[in-house]
Amino acid sequence: MEDALPLHIRHVHKLSIVINRSHALIHSIAIAFLIYYRASLLFQDPKTSAFPTLPWVLVFASELLLSFIWLLGVAYRWRPVSRTVFPERLPDDDKLPPIDVLICTADPDREPTVEVMNTVLSAMALDYPPEKLHVYLSDDGGSPLTLHGMRQAWRFARGWLPFCRRYGIATRCPQAYFSAPEDDGGCGSSEFTTERQKIKERYKVFKDSIAKVRERGGTANDNRRITARDHPSVIEVIQDDQANYDTVPTVDQDKMPLLVYVSREKRPSHPHHFKAGALNVLQRVSSVISNSPYMLVLDCDMFCNDPTSARQAMCFHLDSNISPSLAFVQFPQRFHNISKNDIYDSQLRSVFSTLWQGFDGLNGPVVSGTGFYIKRESLRRSVIQEDLNLEELKQSFGSSNELIKSLRLNHKPNVINSRDGLLKETRFLASIAYEHDTKWGKEVGFLYDSVTEDVFTGFMLRCKGWTSVYCDPLRPQFLGSGTTNLNDLLSQGTRWSSGLVEVGLSKFCPLIYGPPRISLLESMIYGELTFFPLFYFFPLWCFATIPQLCLLDGITLYPKVSNPYFVIFVFIFLSAISKHLQEVLTTGGSFQSWRNEQRIWMMKSITNHLYGSLDAIMKRMGMREASFLPTNKVEDDERAKLYQMGKFDFQTSNMFLVPMVALIILNMASFIGGLFRVIFLGDWDRMFVQVFISFYILIMNFPIIEGVMIRKDKGRIRSSVTLLSVVFSCGILFLGFIFLL
Numbered sequence: 001m002e003d004a005l006p007l008h009i010r011h012v013h014k015l016s017i018v019i020n021r022s023h024a025l026i027h028s029i030a031i032a033f034l035i036y037y038r039a040s041l042l043f044q045d046p047k048t049s050a051f052p053t054l055p056w057v058l059v060f061a062s063e064l065l066l067s068f069i070w071l072l073g074v075a076y077r078w079r080p081v082s083r084t085v086f087p088e089r090l091p092d093d094d095k096l097p098p099i100d101v102l103i104c105t106a107d108p109d110r111e112p113t114v115e116v117m118n119t120v121l122s123a124m125a126l127d128y129p130p131e132k133l134h135v136y137l138s139d140d141g142g143s144p145l146t147l148h149g150m151r152q153a154w155r156f157a158r159g160w161l162p163f164c165r166r167y168g169i170a171t172r173c174p175q176a177y178f179s180a181p182e183d184d185g186g187c188g189s190s191e192f193t194t195e196r197q198k199i200k201e202r203y204k205v206f207k208d209s210i211a212k213v214r215e216r217g218g219t220a221n222d223n224r225r226i227t228a229r230d231h232p233s234v235i236e237v238i239q240d241d242q243a244n245y246d247t248v249p250t251v252d253q254d255k256m257p258l259l260v261y262v263s264r265e266k267r268p269s270h271p272h273h274f275k276a277g278a279l280n281v282l283q284r285v286s287s288v289i290s291n292s293p294y295m296l297v298l299d300c301d302m303f304c305n306d307p308t309s310a311r312q313a314m315c316f317h318l319d320s321n322i323s324p325s326l327a328f329v330q331f332p333q334r335f336h337n338i339s340k341n342d343i344y345d346s347q348l349r350s351v352f353s354t355l356w357q358g359f360d361g362l363n364g365p366v367v368s369g370t371g372f373y374i375k376r377e378s379l380r381r382s383v384i385q386e387d388l389n390l391e392e393l394k395q396s397f398g399s400s401n402e403l404i405k406s407l408r409l410n411h412k413p414n415v416i417n418s419r420d421g422l423l424k425e426t427r428f429l430a431s432i433a434y435e436h437d438t439k440w441g442k443e444v445g446f447l448y449d450s451v452t453e454d455v456f457t458g459f460m461l462r463c464k465g466w467t468s469v470y471c472d473p474l475r476p477q478f479l480g481s482g483t484t485n486l487n488d489l490l491s492q493g494t495r496w497s498s499g500l501v502e503v504g505l506s507k508f509c510p511l512i513y514g515p516p517r518i519s520l521l522e523s524m525i526y527g528e529l530t531f532f533p534l535f536y537f538f539p540l541w542c543f544a545t546i547p548q549l550c551l552l553d554g555i556t557l558y559p560k561v562s563n564p565y566f567v568i569f570v571f572i573f574l575s576a577i578s579k580h581l582q583e584v585l586t587t588g589g590s591f592q593s594w595r596n597e598q599r600i601w602m603m604k605s606i607t608n609h610l611y612g613s614l615d616a617i618m619k620r621m622g623m624r625e626a627s628f629l630p631t632n633k634v635e636d637d638e639r640a641k642l643y644q645m646g647k648f649d650f651q652t653s654n655m656f657l658v659p660m661v662a663l664i665i666l667n668m669a670s671f672i673g674g675l676f677r678v679i680f681l682g683d684w685d686r687m688f689v690q691v692f693i694s695f696y697i698l699i700m701n702f703p704i705i706e707g708v709m710i711r712k713d714k715g716r717i718r719s720s721v722t723l724l725s726v727v728f729s730c731g732i733l734f735l736g737f738i739f740l741l
């Protein structure tokens, strides 16, 4: 193996490095001039200074905060890389390591069962030796409908898997396969066409059976009184029911991976730690059933779009040069339902097409929720850790002997051979009592204490010496459903902001906890990641209100057009937006994508970054409890139509809508007032920047103006909201005049 061809290669993006570092240098010089200008005026003799201090200080503080978060972000652009893999060079199938796939679902109403089962089926159909593949679904809803779905999915998989293997089907998520044109696999032979028709009918039977049970109220012959928040643990290895299916497999090609349903115990009196809690239960249960050294983690809406992802991931995990410290291989989150316009930037282009490449250049990206192949061992220990004795192991991992045995590398559990033993042990591991007084969620497994368990866990893995890689091949390996309306986008954003800021404000703050353990550049990235909501909402609120109030009152906050420092402000503005534009254009985006991303950045900063940050602060002060409302995955036809047309859907909670509309009203007032000053009082030299800020905010947020004044459809902004916003903006004016001016 020593001289074998490499399994993967890494490309360093030299041109981007030159562009990024030169830009960072020039931009920081301009910022230094700005700071000099502001500071020298601030420390002027108060008698000669001709401006009110508070608005001035707030605007300066905002500029400093934005500059600081920008500076942290430079680390993302320091050393971007990308990777190519050669799965054809992997060892033979019998030498590949086993994999456990862990999928989470929480709510059959917000996460349609058929969609969840499509994810399960696509994972079962991965191009990997079936005896080395084990698929586990965690059902936090404890729903009999989901269990029924699993049994039906197993039956369908009996036909689906052999079909995919025989005809080399590339899209192995049945829903995606049957909705696409018919050119996938089979070379168009008549045998293939007949088989395809047959399997399509079976898929329909499968969907109908789930729909029927849903209509009956979700309970297939079930009368247990259980709710999503209150239920015992239920674990079932899905197996063939002789009476229930038609073809018993006889040949190798029809072999099936193991499929296990897990619903952990939940009680209202006990915190269940949301997805992190669910993943930890899956880890324990799978430890005593299959104990594979690698695990693929998937959200229930993230199906495998390319069956080769497991082999691609193994190109890294099996490379002995990097594998000792390699914790996981992360694939990007890509989405199957993004419209051409992507008005909400639901695809998170910048994260997965720009930032993560840079993250990868420095020891690898953070865990990104879903679509990653992780080494089981990394969630149990640091890279270097001495062996613990039995007592210490029990204190960390809990009292299950079977689990302790599974900690030994390559341990093959055998509880599965005794049905009763298996049930007893796994139910114990999935019970609420199990984690009591152990290190689960604190040092072992996915970490609690943040609703963005992915970022927190990923950061701590890195601090324990683990690395990762980012693999972004041309064909998306996984496809999920992105948010397609404003309300879902902002609710999800609020949860993310809250989880991230929670980490930033904890004792694990990356800017303090990071530097002794990881490089400065990496600490900067993790710092950016956990502070950006806090550092965006404050400056953006200031920029949307203070220059405007001052403009109305004739107070100038920026250098005159004739002042040499005017050029510095213009330069910083142009340099920031053109760098962003360059990144968008070089990653396949358009001018329109740039505008959308800028607009969504403003909208999110004003709303969800504010709410999320406040939520995190309140949680830290013990005034609020953590909550996790799963993102809605059910499509509403009418709303989907608006999205496809590229029209904003303002059927959004007032909590999000009112601040945005109020700020637009305020900016309209100040723009009109400013124009008046410029035209009639000849104030343009003094007031140009402030008039421009209002103008820029208005054109960037034109959809809001359109929603208030022009649109008549269902997605418009209702007049009651506009009225409320007028009152709110009058409030801002009133407070501003009292306290600021």
Ligand SMILES: O=c1ccn([C@@H]2O[C@H](COP(=O)(O)OP(=O)(O)O[C@H]3O[C@H](CO)[C@@H](O)[C@H](O)[C@H]3O)[C@@H](O)[C@H]2O)c(=O)[nH]1
Pocket: 104, 105, 106, 107, 111, 138, 140, 273, 274, 275, 278, 298, 299, 300, 301, 368, 369, 370, 451, 452, 453, 454, 492, 495, 496, 499, 628, 629, 630, 631, 632
């Ligand atoms: O109590 C819970 C809540 C959620 N989930 C599951 O967690 C996953 C992610 O939830 P979702 O509602 O889709 O949240 P998103 O905001 O879309 O998820 C993103 O953000 C999360 C962190 O907030 C990451 O965990 C995800 O991987 C990432 O895709 C889904 O499969 C849920 O079923 C649970 O299992 N139990």
Ligand SMILES: [Mn+2]
Pocket: 299, 301, 480, 631
């Ligand atoms: Mn999701």
